[in-house]
Amino acid sequence: MTELVNKRVTMNRALTEYMLAQAEPPISSQQWLIDATAALGASAEMQIPHEQAVLLSFLADIANAVTIVEVGTFTGYSTLALALGLKAGGVVHTYDISSEWSGIASKAWADAGVADRIKRYTGPALDGLAALPAGQFVDMAFIDADKAGYVDYWNELVPRIRSGGLILADNVLYSGEVVSAAPSHNALAIVEFNAHVRADDRVESVLLPISDGLTIARKK
Numbered sequence: 482m483t484e485l486v487n488k489r490v491t492m493n494r495a496l497t498e499y500m501l502a503q504a505e506p507p508i509s510s511q512q513w514l515i516d517a518t519a520a521l522g523a524s525a526e527m528q529i530p531h532e533q534a535v536l537l538s539f540l541a542d543i544a545n546a547v548t549i550v551e552v553g554t555f556t557g558y559s560t561l562a563l564a565l566g567l568k569a570g571g572v573v574h575t576y577d578i579s580s581e582w583s584g585i586a587s588k589a590w591a592d593a594g595v596a597d598r599i600k601r602y603t604g605p606a607l608d609g610l611a612a613l614p615a616g617q618f619v620d621m622a623f624i625d626a627d628k629a630g631y632v633d634y635w636n637e638l639v640p641r642i643r644s645g646g647l648i649l650a651d652n653v654l655y656s657g658e659v660v661s662a663a664p665s666h667n668a669l670a671i672v673e674f675n676a677h678v679r680a681d682d683r684v685e686s687v688l689l690p691i692s693d694g695l696t697i698a699r700k701k
């Protein structure tokens with residue numbers, strides 16, 4: 482246990498600010514989207530933080546992603562990050578059960594010049610994923626919606642990911658509740674999801690302690 486503590490930095494506010502200062506700063510359309518989402522109030526906490534957006538753009542670029550599938554659009558910050566990392570001619574297909582925030586998302590995507598790279602679908606994501614064609618045509622997927630649905634989203638997505646493609650899942654530490662003695666319903670769903678990923682020999686994966694925890698899995 483001593484080794485665990487010594488080799489890993491426990492983040493505090495000063496370290497978090499320092500870490501953030503090392504990331505590429507938000508472009509103007511991203512900053513507008515951060516501000517517009519913050520103005521919504523409490524629901525703004527659903528937006529991924531900027532350093533995670535930088536990582537998503539980076540991974541999409543490294544994966545040479547042409548087809549990306551996202552589960553959980555909200556106001557479109559992660560969608561924008563994924564679209565910025567796409568290869569020319571690529572598309573992000575993004576699913577959300579609600580259209581409440583689509584106006585904000587559309588404005589940010591248009592301002593960033595990536596609106597033509599994004600296809601947005603409204604409705605339960607599981608129905609949308611199940612309707613996707615069979616075959617390994619997805620280069621990258623990002624799961625960030627209802628926690629109880631994660632295992633089902635994973636099961637729909639893995640067969641559609643190409644060999645070497647990536648599946649990412651957000652909130653996999655669930656504010657630390659994954660190790661709680663009395664986890665909430667959502668935290669239990671995440672514990673089940675993490676075990677599901679760990680046992681899936683179609684992928685290799687790593688859980689990163691960035692933001693609320695991000696799993697990165699690569700299809701073998």
Ligand SMILES: C[S@@+](CC[C@H](N)C(=O)[O-])C[C@H]1O[C@@H](n2cnc3c(N)ncnc32)[C@H](O)[C@@H]1O
Binds near residue numbers: 529556559606627630
């Ligand atoms: C955490 S937010 C996504 C945040 C977004 N990735 C971002 O960075 O701004 C989760 C989203 O999942 C959506 N959602 C919840 N249940 C869903 C379902 N069954 N199908 C599709 N979307 C769902 C919610 O409406 C919400 O917008």
